[in-house]
Amino acid sequence: GGKVRSRTLTNLTHWPPEVVAGLRAILKGGVVVAEGDEGFKIVRSLPHGHVAGVLGMLRTLGLDKLIASRRCRERDLVVGMIAARIIGQRSKLATARGLGKKTASTSLGETLGIADADENDLYGAMDWLLARQERIEKALARRHLHDGTLVLYDVTSSYFEGKTCPLARHGHSRDGKKGNLQIVFGLLCDVQGRPIAVEVFAGNTGDPSTLAPQIQKLRGRFGLKRIVLVGDRGMITEARLRDDVRPVAGLDWITALRAKAIDRLVKQGHLQLSLFDERDLAEIASPDYPGERLIVCRNPFLADERRRKRETLLQATERELAKIATAVTRTRKPLRGKEKIG
Secondary structure, rough: OOOOOOOOOOOOOOHHHHHHHHHHHHHOOOOOOOOOOOOOOOOOOOOHHHHHHHHHHHHOOHHHHHHHHOOEEEEHHHHHHHHHHHHHHOOOOHHHHHHOOOOOOOOOHHHHHOOOHHHHHHHHHHHEEEEEHHHHHHHHHHOOOOOOEEEEEEEEEEEEEOOOOOOOOOOOOOOOOOOEEEEEEEEEEOOOOOOOEEEEEEEEOOOOOHHHHHHHHHHHHHHOOOOEOOOOOOOOOOHHHHHHOOOOEEEEEEEEOHHHHHHHHOOOOOOOOOHHHHOEEEEEOOOOOOOOOEEEEHHHHHHHHHHHHHHHHHHHHHHHHHHHHHHOOOOOOOOOOOHHHH
16 A cells, blocks of 8 residues: 556657647646647737837837837827827827727737827827927937038918817918818928928918027027028018028028019029020029029929920910800800900
């Protein structure tokens, strides 16, 4: 009764390692899974590749640390909204649903640990981000701007369906939504087109009047002493040059003249169209622009396109006039009267 007896049931020496491991698991209370797909049932599979790609690039650029040096829930929510915006543009409500555990459309919510966030959390994170805007913009300016650099600036607008935004006004609509309220926002970029700063204005704000705050921002907040500001002819107008740009030391600009100013140069003889017989680019001078470089160019492709459009419009006009002429000269019920002929 006190002796221990052992008996060899089988020899495992020649068994493959994975079979031995399986036997060991069964002896510990595991279960056998059938070979192939019969033993598994895919209940749910969330797309992850594009999530990993966007988050990986975002972290490589250091955008997460630019938002906040230490990880926190607000930073994760902001990073999640940025990634979700790149993956697919949606409203905040749809974004929150796409992050949720039960309604997730990607692995983004689970990866960042924000699967429990709702739309109110996302809006709260945007308020948190707004308080950090100036610090983030200063960091971007230090990274991408330096004295003597080119700074690109332009504005656009976005329309509103609601009526609760204090900046929403009726103004020049770039969305084709003339009956809707809108806001105007201006974007400062470096020479590579990387965004540096953004500012929101009332929806009825004219483009030129947004220029002065950008100059103050570049000189004051960002500490740049010499800047070359680039803007279109609708932005950097003669009035803005006179009042906001020329008085500022160290501020140069690149813009385009309006058609009337170009016509005046031609009539005064300062711009001779024969210059373009042998070249497409030239520099001229005019006493109307002392100390300024005037670069004139001719784009043959643009000239051909304008010629084609002009010819198309002339042909369309002739067709419409031919219809009117036929209606006026017909014997039965001819078209009469300025109101009807137009």
